[in-house]
Amino acid sequence: MEYSVRYPCVLGGSKFLKRQHSVTSAVCAACLLISVVLSCTALPALPVFSDKQEASGIHFRHHGNPTSDKYLIETMGGGVAVLDFNNDGLLDIFLVNSGALRVQGRQLVVDRSRPAYWNRLYRNNGDGTFTDVTEKAGLSGVATHNYGMGVATGDYNNDGFVDVYVTSFGANVLYRNNGNGTFTDVTQAAGVAAGGWSASAGFFDYDNDGRLDLFVTRYLDWNFSKNEICRDKNGVRTYCAPAHFARVTNILYHNNGDGTFTDVSQRSGLGKVPGKGLGVAFNDYDGDGYTDILVANDAMAQYLFHNNGDGTFTERGLEAGIAFNENGAAISGMGVDFNDYDNDGRPDVIITDLAKELYALYRNVGRGNFDCVIRQSNLARISAFGSGWGVRLMDYDNDGWKDLFVAQSHVMDNAALLDPQLVYRQPPLVARNIGGKFVDVSDQSGSVFRQPMAGRGAAFGDLDNDGDVDVVINVLNDSPRLLYNSASGLPNHWLEIKTVGTVSNRDGLGATIKIVGASGFEQWGYVTTTCSYLSACDPRVHFGLGADDKASALEIRWPSGIRQVLNHVQTNRILTVTEPRREEAKK
Numbered sequence: 001m002e003y004s005v006r007y008p009c010v011l012g013g014s015k016f017l018k019r020q021h022s023v024t025s026a027v028c029a030a031c032l033l034i035s036v037v038l039s040c041t042a043l044p045a046l047p048v049f050s051d052k053q054e055a056s057g058i059h060f061r062h063h064g065n066p067t068s069d070k071y072l073i074e075t076m077g078g079g080v081a082v083l084d085f086n087n088d089g090l091l092d093i094f095l096v097n098s099g100a101l102r103v104q105g106r107q108l109v110v111d112r113s114r115p116a117y118w119n120r121l122y123r124n125n126g127d128g129t130f131t132d133v134t135e136k137a138g139l140s141g142v143a144t145h146n147y148g149m150g151v152a153t154g155d156y157n158n159d160g161f162v163d164v165y166v167t168s169f170g171a172n173v174l175y176r177n178n179g180n181g182t183f184t185d186v187t188q189a190a191g192v193a194a195g196g197w198s199a200s201a202g203f204f205d206y207d208n209d210g211r212l213d214l215f216v217t218r219y220l221d222w223n224f225s226k227n228e229i230c231r232d233k234n235g236v237r238t239y240c241a242p243a244h245f246a247r248v249t250n251i252l253y254h255n256n257g258d259g260t261f262t263d264v265s266q267r268s269g270l271g272k273v274p275g276k277g278l279g280v281a282f283n284d285y286d287g288d289g290y291t292d293i294l295v296a297n298d299a300m301a302q303y304l305f306h307n308n309g310d311g312t313f314t315e316r317g318l319e320a321g322i323a324f325n326e327n328g329a330a331i332s333g334m335g336v337d338f339n340d341y342d343n344d345g346r347p348d349v350i351i352t353d354l355a356k357e358l359y360a361l362y363r364n365v366g367r368g369n370f371d372c373v374i375r376q377s378n379l380a381r382i383s384a385f386g387s388g389w390g391v392r393l394m395d396y397d398n399d400g401w402k403d404l405f406v407a408q409s410h411v412m413d414n415a416a417l418l419d420p421q422l423v424y425r426q427p428p429l430v431a432r433n434i435g436g437k438f439v440d441v442s443d444q445s446g447s448v449f450r451q452p453m454a455g456r457g458a459a460f461g462d463l464d465n466d467g468d469v470d471v472v473i474n475v476l477n478d479s480p481r482l483l484y485n486s487a488s489g490l491p492n493h494w495l496e497i498k499t500v501g502t503v504s505n506r507d508g509l510g511a512t513i514k515i516v517g518a519s520g521f522e523q524w525g526y527v528t529t530t531c532s533y534l535s536a537c538d539p540r541v542h543f544g545l546g547a548d549d550k551a552s553a554l555e556i557r558w559p560s561g562i563r564q565v566l567n568h569v570q571t572n573r574i575l576t577v578t579e580p581r582r583e584e585a586k587k
Contacts, residue, residue: 045490046397046441046444047396047397047445047468047485047486047487047489047490048444048445048446048485048486049430049445049446049448049449049470049471049483049484049485049486050446050448050483050484050486051446051447051448051451051481051482051483052128052482052484053479053480053481053482055128055129056122056128056129056130056482057122057125057129057130057131057132058093058095058120058122058130058132058479058480059132060095060097060120060122060479060480061116061477062077062078062095062097062098062456062474062475062476062477062478062479062480063097063098063099063100063116063477064077064078064098064476065098065099065100065101065477066413066477067101068237069227070227070229070230070237070238070239070240071101071224071227072220072222072227072239072240073098073147073169073197073222074098074239075239075411075412075413075476076149076199076219076278076456077096077097077098077147077148077149077150077456077457077474077476077534078095078096078097078098078148078149078150078456078457078474078476078534079096079150079151079167079200079456079457079474079533079534079535079536080093080094080095080151080457080458080459080472080473080474080534080535080536081093081094081151081152081153081164081459081529081535081536081537082459082460082461082472082536082537082538083153083162083164083529083536084162085121085123085137085161085162085164085177085181086123086181087160087161088124088126089465089574090124090125090126090463090465091124091461091463091538092121092122092124092130093121093122093124093130093459093472093482094119094120094121094122094151094153094164094536095119095120095122095474095480096119096148096149096150096151096166096457096474096534097112097116097117097120097142097148098117098147098148098149099111099112099117099142099146099147099148100112100114100117107224108224109144109145110144110145110146110147110169110170111144112141112142112143112144112145112146112147112148115140117142118134118139118141118142119134119139119142119148119151119166120132120134120139121133121134121137121139124463128464133181136182137181137182137183138182138183138184143170143171143173145170145171146168146169146170146171146172146173147168147169147170148166148167148168149166149167149168149169149197149198149199149200149534150166150167150198150199150201150457150533150534151164151165151166151167151201151457151534151535151536152164152165152167152200152201152202152203152214152529152530152536153165153203153529153536153539154203154204154212154214154505154507154509154529155177155212155505155506155507156174156176156203156211156212156214157176157259158210158211158212158505158506159177159179159506160179160506161177161178161179162177162507163175163176163177163183164177164183165192165201165203165214167194167198167199167200167201167216168198169196169197169198169222170195171187171193171194171195172187172192172193172194172195172198172201172216173185173187173193174186174187174192176259186259189259189260190259190261191253191260191261191262191263192214192253192261194216194218194251196218196221196248197218197219197220197222197248198216198217198218198251199217199218199219199277199278199279199534200216200217200277200278200279200280200533200535201214201215201216201217201280201530202214202215202280202281202282202529202530202536203507203509203529203530204282204291204293204509204510204528204530205291205504205505205509205510205559206252206254206268206290206291206293206307206311207254207311208289208290208504208510208559208560208561209255209257210501210503210504210505210559210560211255211256211257211505212255212507212509213252213253213254213255213261214253214255214261215250215251215252215253215280215282215293216250216251216252216253217250217277217278217279217280217295218248218249218250218277219242219248219276219277219278219298220242220245220246220247220248220276221245221247221248222245226245227240228240228244230244232417234417236414236417236418237414238412238414238418239411239412241299242276242298242299242300242332243299245276246274247274247275247276247300248274248275248276249265249270249271249272249273249274249275250265250270250275250277250295251265251270251271252264252265252268252270252271264311267311268311268312268313269312269313269314269315270293270305270313273303273305273315275295275297275300275301275303276297276298276299277295277296277297277298277303278296278297278298278333278334278335278533279295279296279333279334279335279336279351279352279391279532279533279534280293280294280295280296280336280530281293281294281336281337281338281349281528281530281531282294282338282510282526282528282530283339283347283526283528284307284347284510284512284526285304285306285320285338285346285347285364285368286306286368287346288307288309289309289557289559289561290307290308290309291307291510292304292305292306292307292313293305293307293313294322294336294349295333295336296333296334296335296351296352296533297333298332298333298334299330299331299332300330301317301318301323301324301330302317302322302323302324302331302333302351303315303317303323304316304317304320304322304323304349306368316368319368320368320369320370321362321369321370321371321372322349322351322362322370322372325358325360325372325374326372326374326375329357331351331354331357331360332353332354332357332411333351333352333353334351334352334353334354334388334389334533335351335352335388335389335390335391335406335407335458335532335533336349336350336351336352336391336532336533337349337350337391337393337531338526339392339393339394339402339525339526340364340393340402340523340524340525340526341361341363341393341401341402341404341433341436342363342436343400343401343521343522343523343524344364345514345522345524346364346365346366347364347524347526348361348362348363348364348370348393349361349362349364349370350362350391350393350404351391352387352388352389352391352406352533353387353388354387354410354411355385355387355410355415355421355422355423356384356385356421358374358379358380358383358384359374359379359382359383359386359388359391359406360372360374361373361374361377361379363377376437377436377438378431378437378438378439379404379431379438381440382429382431382438382440383406383429385421385422385423386406386408386426386429387408387409387410387426388406388407388408388429389406389407389408389409389456389457389458389532389533390406390407390455390456390457390458390459390473390532390533390534390535391404391405391406391407391458391532391533392404392405392458392460392469392471392531392532392537394460394469394542395469395542395543395544396430396432396469396485396487397432397487397490397492397544398467398468398487398488398490398492398493398494398544398545398546399492399546400517400521400523400543400544400545400546400548401433401434401435401436401544402433403430403431403433403438404429404430404431404433404438405428405429405430405431405458405460405471406428406429406458407428407455407456407457407458407473407532408426408427408428408429408455409424409425409426409453409454409455409456409476410422410423410424410426412424413454423452424454425452425453425454426452426453426455427442427448427449427450427451427452428442428448428449428453428455428458428471428473428481428483429442429449430442430445430449446483448481448483453473453475453478453481454475454476454477454478455473455475455476455481456473456474456475456476456533456534457473457474457532457533457534457535458471458472458474458532458533458535459471459472459531459532459535459536459537460531460532460537460538461537461538461540462496462538462540462542462574463482464484465574466488467487467488467494467496467572468485468486468487468494468542469485469487469542470482470483470484470485471483471485474534474535487544491547492544492545492546492547493544493545493546493547493548493549493571493572494542494543494544494545494571494572495515495542495543495545495551495569495571495572495575496540496541496542496543496573496574496575497513497525497527497540497541497543497554497556497575497577498539498540498574498575498576498577499511499513499527499539499541499556499558499576499577499579500576500577500578500579501558501559501579502578502579502580502581503558503560503562503579503581503582504558504559504560504562504579505559507527507529507539508527508539508559508579509527509528509529509539509559510526510527510528510558510559511526511527511556511557511558511559512524512525512526512527512556512557513525513526513541513554513556513557514553514554514555514556514557515543515545515551515553515554515555516551516552516553516554516555517545517546517548517550517551517552518548518549518550518551518552519546519547519548520552521545521546521548523543525541525542525543526541527539527541540574545571548571549571549572550568550569550570550571551568551569551571552567552568553565553566553567553569554566554569554577556577556579558579560579560582562579562580562582564577564579564580
């Protein structure tokens with residue numbers, strides 16, 4: 001296995017800061033002390049990510065087909081999912097394509113007729129290669145006029161097979177998994193086509209009735225006829241900023257249990273709060289047993305929808321402390337994750353945004369409140385000139401602390417013309433979590449971190465079942481990146497938990513897992529497929545355990561309210577845990 005050893009003692013910043021000849025004094029002053037302490041700390045052997053796309057058999061290229069007219073949708077796709085669609089224990093890959101624009105009559109429309117513009121499903125062969133099964137699975141062809149955006153996964157009918165929901169500018173599509181390697185388009189029957197400009201989506205059980213509901217973020221009130229000609233102060237043509245377009249509401253679909261959904265956006269209160277939603281993530285931030293919703297909004301307040309437990313939600317972003325950054329300014333929220341980076345049992349929030357805004361990290365301090373810790377965590381120094389999309393807090397080196405991975409690129413393809421400090425194509429970022437502070441280790445993590453790209457959606461999961469988290473990035477107008485992690489070659493131990501609900505939904509989405517290592521070290525994880533930006537992740541919860549070769553206890557709080565405890569659990573394996581029936585749980 002490939003790995004690297006790092007013993008630096010430098011005062012320089014991340015690779016993006018090194019490219020800049022002018023950095024604001026405020027950022028430098030806030031980060032100097034942290035830089036000295038962290039940069040001079042000897043780090044252990046670190047894992048490396050290797051891009052194995054060329055040898056994988058995945059011959060996909062995202063087609064956004066940008067035009068000189070600067071239509072905003074050209075900048076935003078596309079998503080990616082890692083999922084086990086055939087239940088063989090291996091994660092497969094679903095890549096969302098976008099499409100081309102052409103004139104039909106007197107109207108500009110989206111064209112998805114060519115096979116090059118289709119979404120693609122690749123079956124994992126278990127040997128590092130994948131087979132394109134798009135046509136065999138019944139997923140070939142895409143409805144014309146749907147410009148592809150993102151993807152969500154979940155077993156909405158509890159039949160044991162994961163289903164797929166694809167978002168678009170246009171109508172969205174729900175594919176029901178038939179359990180025999182094929183899918184059926186059930187959008188119209190299910191009633192979940194949505195419409196307008198949908199971005200991210202996710203399955204979750206908001207009312208704990210054992211059935212997965214569906215949440216869809218929608219971005220802007222935009223269409224081709226509303227496209228404007230925007231220029232910068234020097235007259236350079238640009239994509240119009242979101243401020244030029246009106247807000248729209250997100251959509252919540254309630255699962256009726258008979259294959260259909262009901263739009264409860266207004267009834268739940270969510271439809272009364274319009275925004276400019278891109279990313280979405282779920283977690284129970286206040287520990288009341290109900291899943292809450294976090295929405296990353298572009299160039300406005302960020303939203304935290306508190307689940308009231310009675311079918312309604314209340315937007316509490318401002319009072320909770322995550323609506324704005326530490327200076328009280330709005331950020332261009334794009335990607336989002338809702339995870340516990342400091343191991344205190346409370347889920348924290350990371351939201352990626354544009355260069356010079358700084359990636360926003362909010363620490364959950366309890367009682368429904370968050371503190372913005374961009375500078376205390378060292379993210380100011382790391383992210384000053386990065387523009388982030390797909391994002392995940394995940395333990396990439398299995399040491400028990402959740403690290404940070406971000407797929408990056410500016411939204412403007414002519415960013416350098418607008419501002420010489422900006423860079424359009426950017427390498428991804430990986431930052432190691434050392435006791436709650438992050439250190440940029442990208443330069444030590446593989447050659448892919450020196451390759452600029454227009455990264456968008458990113459999905460995270462263990463593609464080869466070797467005990468570490470791998471990454472798939474969908475790259476705008478380019479081939480994807482399949483980044484295999486070498487952490488399994490290091491001495492740290494690990495455990496992956498697959499949940500199977502009985503009283504709860506079949507996937508166990510919404511379950512909270514606490515693990516206690518043999519040393520007494522505690523961590524928490526949350527079962528979800530909704531992650532990143534436009535993407536869907538491995539539902540298995542991954543824990544790195546460092547030197548602990550066993551877990552003394554594993555506790556699961558299921559969405560049903562059932563609590564399950566397993567003692568003396570062996571590590572270095574994928575463990576399937578089935579929820580006990582209520583009568584069994586009482587014993």
